[in-house]
Amino acid sequence: MVLYMVGLGLGDENDITVKGLKIVQQCDLVVLEAYTSVLGIVDKEKLEALYGKPIVVADRDTVETQADEIILQNDKNVAFLVVGDPLCATTHTDLWLRARQKGIQVEIVHNASIMGAAASSGLSLYNFGQTVSIPFFEDNWKPTSFVPKIEYNLQGGMHTLCLLDIKVKEPDFKAMMKGKTEYLPPRFMSVATAAQQLITSQQLLLPDNNNNNNKTHYGTALCVGLARMGQPTQQIIAGTLEELAQIDMGTPLHSLIICGDVHDLEVEVLKEFLVEGSKYQFPTNNSEQ
Numbered sequence: 169m170v171l172y173m174v175g176l177g178l179g180d181e182n183d184i185t186v187k188g189l190k191i192v193q194q195c196d197l198v199v200l201e202a203y204t205s206v207l208g209i210v211d212k213e214k215l216e217a218l219y220g221k222p223i224v225v226a227d228r229d230t231v232e233t234q235a236d237e238i239i240l241q242n243d244k245n246v247a248f249l250v251v252g253d254p255l256c257a258t259t260h261t262d263l264w265l266r267a268r269q270k271g272i273q274v275e276i277v278h279n280a281s282i283m284g285a286a287a288s289s290g291l292s293l294y295n296f297g298q299t300v301s302i303p304f305f306e307d308n309w310k311p312t313s314f315v316p317k318i319e320y321n322l323q324g325g326m327h328t329l330c331l332l333d334i335k336v337k338e339p340d341f342k343a344m345m346k347g348k349t350e351y352l353p354p355r356f357m358s359v360a361t362a363a364q365q366l367i368t369s370q371q372l373l374l375p376d377n378n379n380n381n382n383k384t385h386y387g388t389a390l391c392v393g394l395a396r397m398g399q400p401t402q403q404i405i406a407g408t409l410e411e412l413a414q415i416d417m418g419t420p421l422h423s424l425i426i427c428g429d430v431h432d433l434e435v436e437v438l439k440e441f442l443v444e445g446s447k448y449q450f451p452t453n454n455s456e457q
C-alpha cells in the first residue's frame with residue numbers, strides 16, 4: 169500500500185494537480201494536514217465535494233503522535249494532503265521517514281509552494297539564502313535565533329525568505345488552571361508584526377546598528393511583504409521595515425523577504441511594488457548578475 173503526500177498548491181481547491189486529484193479519488197483514506205498552513209479560500213466541505221469522499225483533518229498532535237494508527241496504515245492507500253508543496257518549508261520529511269521505516273511505499277505529488285511564489289516579488293530564487301521562521305514574541309519570550317541567519321545571508325548578498333508563525337490549537341493556560349481544556353483562537357503572524365519583531369530583535373541584538381557597515385545590518389535593507397500568494401487577493405508591498413511595520417496587508421497567510429544585493433532586473437520589478445512615498449533609495453550602481 170502507498171502513502172501519497174499530495175501538494176494542494178496555494179490557491180483554492182482547484183489548484184490540486186490532475187495527477188493529485190486522480191490519486192485522491194482512488195485512495196481509501198484522505199487526511200488533510202491543518203497546522204502548517206491554511207488553504208486560501210477553500211474549506212474542508214469544498215474539498216470533500218470535489219473529491220467525492222470524506223476528509224479527516226489532522227492537527228499537529230495527530231501527525232506527530234498518532235500517525236501510526238491514523239496515517240501510516242499497511243493495508244490502505246492514504247492521501248496526505250498538504251497546502252503548498254508537501255516537502256517545502258514543512259516538517260513532513262519526518263512522516264516520509266516513518267512510513268519508509270514501516271515498509272510503506274511513499275510517493276510525493278509536488279505543487280506550488282510559497283518558496284517558489286516568492287519569485288513574484290521580482291527577486292530571483294537563485295539569489296536567496298537560508299529561509300528562516302519568525303516565531304511570535306511573547307511578553308517573556310523573545311527568541312532571536314533567526315537574526316544571525318539573516319545577517320549571514322546579507323553578508324553573502326543573498327535575500328532571506330522569512331516564514332511567519334502560525335499558532336493553531338494553542339492551549340489556553342488560564343482555562344487549564346481552572347481544570348478546563350480550551351484552546352485560544354488561531355493566530356497567524358502578519359507582515360506588520362514580523363517587521364516590528366525584526367526591529368525589536370535588532371535593538372536587542374545589534375546595539376552597534378548605527379555604524380557604517382550597513383550591509384550586515386538588515387534594518388536598512390529593502391523588505392518585501394507577501395500576502396495570500398497564489399490567491400485572487402494576493403498582495404506584494406516593498407518598503408523599509410519601519411514602513412512595512414505600519415501596513416495592514418489583510419488576511420493570512422503572510423511572508424516577508426529581506427533583500428540582499430538587488431540586481432538591475434530585480435530593481436525594475438521591485439520598484440513596481442514600492443510603497444508610495446517610501447524612504448528606501450535603490451542603489452544607483454548595481455553590479456552585474
Ligand SMILES: C[S@@+](CC[C@H](N)C(=O)[O-])C[C@H]1O[C@@H](n2cnc3c(N)ncnc32)[C@H](O)[C@@H]1O
Nearest residue numbers: 204252253256281282331332396397421422423
Ligand atoms: C510551514 S510553511 C508551509 C509551506 C507550504 N507547505 C508551502 O509549500 O508553501 C507555512 C508558512 O509559509 C508562508 N505561506 C504559506 N502560504 C503562503 C501564501 N499563500 N502567502 C504568503 N505566505 C504563505 C507563511 O509564512 C506560513 O506561515
